[in-house]
Amino acid sequence: MNGRILIAEDETIIRLDLRQLLEGAGFEVCAEARDGEEAVALARAEQPDLAVLDVKMPGLDGIEAARKILDERPIPIVMLTAYGEQELVARAVEAGVFGYLVKPFRETDLLPAIATARARHDELTALREEAESLAEALAARKAIERAKGLLMQREGLTESEAFARLRKASQISGRPLKVVADALIATLEPS
Numbered sequence: 001m002n003g004r005i006l007i008a009e010d011e012t013i014i015r016l017d018l019r020q021l022l023e024g025a026g027f028e029v030c031a032e033a034r035d036g037e038e039a040v041a042l043a044r045a046e047q048p049d050l051a052v053l054d055v056k057m058p059g060l061d062g063i064e065a066a067r068k069i070l071d072e073r074p075i076p077i078v079m080l081t082a083y084g085e086q087e088l089v090a091r092a093v094e095a096g097v098f099g100y101l102v103k104p105f106r107e108t109d110l111l112p113a114i115a116t117a118r119a120r121h122d123e124l125t126a127l128r129e130e131a132e133s134l135a136e137a138l139a140a141r142k143a144i145e146r147a148k149g150l151l152m153q154r155e156g157l158t159e160s161e162a163f164a165r166l167r168k169a170s171q172i173s174g175r176p177l178k179v180v181a182d183a184l185i186a187t188l189e190p191s
Contacts, residue, residue, distance in 0.1 A: 003049035004030040008039035008065060009080065010057045014103070018052060021107045036060025043069040050118065052110075055081035055088055063088070067095040076121035078113050080105070140178035147181035150188045 005027045009015040019029045031046045033039035035057045043051060051069060053062035060068075066077045078099035079092045089100055099117030101109055144166065151162035170180045 002026040004028045004046070006031045006033065006039065006043055006046060006048040006051040006053075008033035008036065008042075008051065008053040008057065008062060010034050010054060014054075014080075018110075021110055022052075025107070025111055034058075036062060036065035039065045040068045043075075044072060047073070048075065050076040050078070050114065050121075052078045052080060052114070055079050055092070063091045063095050063097070066092070066097050070096045074121070074125070076114070076117035078110075078117050140176075140181075143178050143181040143185060146189075147184040150184065154188060 002025060005022055007015055007018050007022070007029055009018060009032075015032055015034075019032065022029055030048050031042035033042050036053075037060045039051070039053060039057075039062075040060070042048075051066070053066055055062040057065070062079055062081075066079065069075065069077065074096070076099070077097045078101060079088075079097050080101050080103055081088060082103045092100055097117075098120040099113040101113045105113075144163075147166055148159060148162040151157050151165060152159060155162070155165075157165065166177060166180055166184070169184075170177045173180060
């Protein structure tokens with residue numbers, strides 16, 4: 001199984017072709033939308049693993065639908081269009097879309113576009129997680145350094161003695177070093 005997929009296409013024949021192609025490739029088509037608003041609602045209700053959205057749909061277009069879907073839950077999205085206009089491609093990329101296909105397309109075009117969108121989505125997710133973990137590590141390091149400085153100043157300890165005291169408090173309390181450091185800063189630092 002390649003995952004659960006949402007299709008949004010206002011032309012019934014193209015939507016049915018897409019369903020057939022995707023199911024033939026091992027995807028579970030969990031929802032089909034006829035317009036952008038329906039696509040957003042179905043993405044919310046069905047929680048698909050990825051989506052294929054037509055750019056030109058009545059009401060809310062595919063790019064705005066993609067933007068709303070991605071605001072709620074980042075998933076790989078491939079856009080379909082009969083128009084190869086650069087402005088649409090730029091808007092789609094700006095919205096966070098990772099794949100783009102011009103109609104008429106073949107299965108040999110669709111599946112690689114989905115695979116590429118998934119790979120780019122996975123890369124971005126990994127980069128975001130790495131950035132968050134680096135930001136957390138930096139925040140922890142700053143708090144620990146600040147707490148050591150306060151202990152050294154208040155207690156006349158060396159840096160290694162101050163760190164040893166923080167580490168011991170962390171072990172005794174069973175709390176992470178950053179939590180102990182933050183508590184010490186809150187207690188010792190003048191407001």
